[in-house]
Amino acid sequence: MSAIDIHARGATSNRGEVAPTSGGAGADGATSALVARARGLRKVYRGAVAVDSVDMDVPEGAVLGMLGPNGSGKTTMIRMLLGLVRPTEGDVELLGQPMPDAASRALPHVGALVEGPGFHPFLSGRENLLRVAAAEPLLPTTGTRDAVGAALERVGLSGAADRKYRGYSLGMKQRLGLAGALLVPRKLVVLDEPTNGLDPAGTREVRRIIGELRESGVSVLVSSHLLAEVEATCTHVVVLHEGTVVAQGSLDTLLDSGSPALLVSTPDAETAVEALRQNRTPARLAPGGVRVDLTATEPSTVVETLVRYGVAIDEARRERTGLEDVFARLTQAEAAEQAPDVEPDHVVMREVSP
Ligand SMILES: Nc1ncnc2c1ncn2[C@@H]1O[C@H](COP(=O)(O)OP(=O)(O)OP(=O)(O)O)[C@@H](O)[C@H]1O
Numbered sequence: 397m398s399a400i401d402i403h404a405r406g407a408t409s410n411r412g413e414v415a416p417t418s419g420g421a422g423a424d425g426a427t428s429a430l431v432a433r434a435r436g437l438r439k440v441y442r443g444a445v446a447v448d449s450v451d452m453d454v455p456e457g458a459v460l461g462m463l464g465p466n467g468s469g470k471t472t473m474i475r476m477l478l479g480l481v482r483p484t485e486g487d488v489e490l491l492g493q494p495m496p497d498a499a500s501r502a503l504p505h506v507g508a509l510v511e512g513p514g515f516h517p518f519l520s521g522r523e524n525l526l527r528v529a530a531a532e533p534l535l536p537t538t539g540t541r542d543a544v545g546a547a548l549e550r551v552g553l554s555g556a557a558d559r560k561y562r563g564y565s566l567g568m569k570q571r572l573g574l575a576g577a578l579l580v581p582r583k584l585v586v587l588d589e590p591t592n593g594l595d596p597a598g599t600r601e602v603r604r605i606i607g608e609l610r611e612s613g614v615s616v617l618v619s620s621h622l623l624a625e626v627e628a629t630c631t632h633v634v635v636l637h638e639g640t641v642v643a644q645g646s647l648d649t650l651l652d653s654g655s656p657a658l659l660v661s662t663p664d665a666e667t668a669v670e671a672l673r674q675n676r677t678p679a680r681l682a683p684g685g686v687r688v689d690l691t692a693t694e695p696s697t698v699v700e701t702l703v704r705y706g707v708a709i710d711e712a713r714r715e716r717t718g719l720e721d722v723f724a725r726l727t728q729a730e731a732a733e734q735a736p737d738v739e740p741d742h743v744v745m746r747e748v749s750p
Contacts, residue, residue: 566593
């Protein structure tokens, strides 16, 4: 199986203060700040390997979608990043702080919605949140009631705020957890399956909240097994499969990597195919024009060839497949041979065992 991998490698930690780790030059040659960074992470539960050899970066300002089938290690990764479980091997930095040892310095700046109990069934949503707010070091005691009211409003739970938690639906419980993550302004918000149990309207609201966080400069790490969800909300993606990373990078790069083809709209499709074939570029007729294989050539070369042969070009664009296709390719063993070369500026392919 192939892995697509983009990292800001060689990042140096900033252990003195809560600030993004300054990323070194990544595989794309660019430098970027990181709000979370994992190297060589491995977690073994009673002899069973849940996560293995994971390097992962969360760039500052990104909405990083952690994608993977059930049991692929998403929750375990999140728990290690948040310092809730100690890795068997490897290092984690959260906002430049080593985890779990410096959890108390990093966590006040991190809002998290993670699986598991946490709310009291016999208290109302508001009362539960007031208890959470009381434990927020960054929230002044005098501001808790207002902060709770604002967070409930933000997740659309004001109307049910004074009902007992035990009567909440799964979606309402998720909203309350999300409200807890948003109680104070954060540098990073971590959401484990935030749309779990939500109806379509609730799902749209989570999307909206993630969009708002991003616009206000907050970094977001969100796990999901819903490809469409990740495609709609995320700027970056890490794909986990059986505890290892099989792809990591910007969403755009990942989508481009799945389809090295150029779609050319032209009224002269047959001439175009003939011209390209004469130049040893595989091409075939497609609706409205031709589809040109880019495995061994560049879009600029294709366009130059067509212009030389007098082909009228209405439009030329890279073919995009959905994340679903990319995901299927990456999580199927036979994909190794089919994986195309992708732009080296952004993506590194490496072989991992299926
Ligand atoms: N506390 C634990 N004790 C033992 N095994 C565990 C524990 N937590 C997770 N595992 C195992 O580790 C593997 C990864 O689980 P994890 O929950 O991280 O995956 P996931 O991708 O979040 O799955 P899902 O989408 O179903 O929540 C699974 O095989 C799981 O059974």
